[in-house]
Amino acid sequence: MLLAIDIGNTNVTIGAFDGDTLKATFRLTTDTKRMPDEYALAVSQLLPMRGVSSKSVTAIALCSVVPPLTPSFVQLCEDYFDITPLEIGAGTKTGIHVKYDSPRDVGADRIVDAAAALSLYGGPAVIVDIGTATVFDAVTDNGDYLGGAIAPGIQIAADSLFHTTAQLRRVELTAPATAIGKNTVHALQSGLVLGYAELVKGMIRRFDEELGGNAKIIATGGLAGVVVDEVGMFDAVDPNLTLTGLRLIHEINSG
Numbered sequence: 001m002l003l004a005i006d007i008g009n010t011n012v013t014i015g016a017f018d019g020d021t022l023k024a025t026f027r028l029t030t031d032t033k034r035m036p037d038e039y040a041l042a043v044s045q046l047l048p049m050r051g052v053s054s055k056s057v058t059a060i061a062l063c064s065v066v067p068p069l070t071p072s073f074v075q076l077c078e079d080y081f082d083i084t085p086l087e088i089g090a091g092t093k094t095g096i097h098v099k100y101d102s103p104r105d106v107g108a109d110r111i112v113d114a115a116a117a118l119s120l121y122g123g124p125a126v127i128v129d130i131g132t133a134t135v136f137d138a139v140t141d142n143g144d145y146l147g148g149a150i151a152p153g154i155q156i157a158a159d160s161l162f163h164t165t166a167q168l169r170r171v172e173l174t175a176p177a178t179a180i181g182k183n184t185v186h187a188l189q190s191g192l193v194l195g196y197a198e199l200v201k202g203m204i205r206r207f208d209e210e211l212g213g214n215a216k217i218i219a220t221g222g223l224a225g226v227v228v229d230e231v232g233m234f235d236a237v238d239p240n241l242t243l244t245g246l247r248l249i250h251e252i253n254s255g
Contacts, residue, residue: 001056004246005073005085006109007064009132011222012073014043015243016052022240024050032068036075044080060085061250063108063242086250088112093252095119098145107135109242110148114139116245117218121236124211126204128234129241131221132156134196136203138211146211149203154196154223161188173226197230204233 002017012028026046028039047054060077062085064070070087077085088094088108094115100106110129114137117125123141128134130153137148152160154173162170171188179194181187208215219234220241228237238244 001052001058002247002250003057003060003077003081004243004250005060005062006112006242006246007062007066007069007073008109009065012039012069013243014046015240015246016047016050016057017243017247020247022243024052025240025243026050030066030069032066034072036072036079039072040076040080043076054081057081057083059083059250059254061088061246062086063088063112063246065107065109086253088246088249092249094249095252096139096143096145100145100147106145110135110137111145112242112245112249113137113220114145114245115248116238116241117216118143119248120238120241120244121216121218123216124214125216125218126207126211127218127220127241128200128204128224129221130154130200130219130224130227134200135221136207138207138215140211149207151199151203154192154226157196158188158192161192173223175230193226194230197227200227200231201233204231 004015006013010030012030014026015022016024028042044054060083077083090104094111096111096114113127117127118139123139125139127137133153134151138146171185173193175193176186176189179190181190204217216235217233219228219237
């Protein structure tokens with residue numbers, strides 16, 4: 001059993017693979033103040049709840065965009081599973097050729113996503129990760145990672161709006177019936193949900209044009225469901241794209 005660990009800015013997402021099959025997933029809140037033992041306790045309790053024995057874990061692959069938390073999970077893997085994890089970073093074989101001006105500046109999760117998208121859906125591909133940030137990535141059909149774009153996430157935008165205004169309150173992130181809001185709640189939902197959908201559509205069009213057209217458009221990320229229907233341009237919606245990428249990269253490096 002392979003344990004795939006994606007350490008993100010908001011959540012730590014963990015998946016257990018039996019061969020190619022994702023048997024279980026769960027999420028923990030990202031908290032740099034938590035000790036390795038605290039995370040180990042959570043993982044050891046949640047795995048059996050998902051029908052996975054800790055003793056069945058024979059390999060671990062992880063990627064992280066939260067450097068202060070990475071050593072905690074490496075220690076967790078070594079102390080509680082007696083496994084040195086494959087940590088995705090510079091020098092790891094991924095099947096992706098990074099063409100970024102400074103390859104070390106690219107988040108490991110973006111390369112993992114590119115590897116998964118290319119393997120599962122083919123290229124050229126545009127990956128839209130809608131989470132803490134809204135991140136767009138472009139990969140060619142021969143595995144060149146060209147770069148991407150980063151925008152504030154929809155939840156970050158909403159939180160900023162609510163924190164810096166006196167009269168606006170939190171609303172559910174769902175699409176209103178019309179773009180013209182007839183009340184404050186609907187006006188906020190229009191600006192946040194429909195506005196972000198238009199941002200995503202516009203960036204997809206630009207990326208697709210620069211890739212030569214006919215790119216596969218892949219959505220992932222914890223907030224993808226908020227705008228997927230309004231965008232209407234995705235060939236696939238894959239919430240487990242990063243976990244699958246970790247499995248594929250582990251296979252490349254263990255072969």
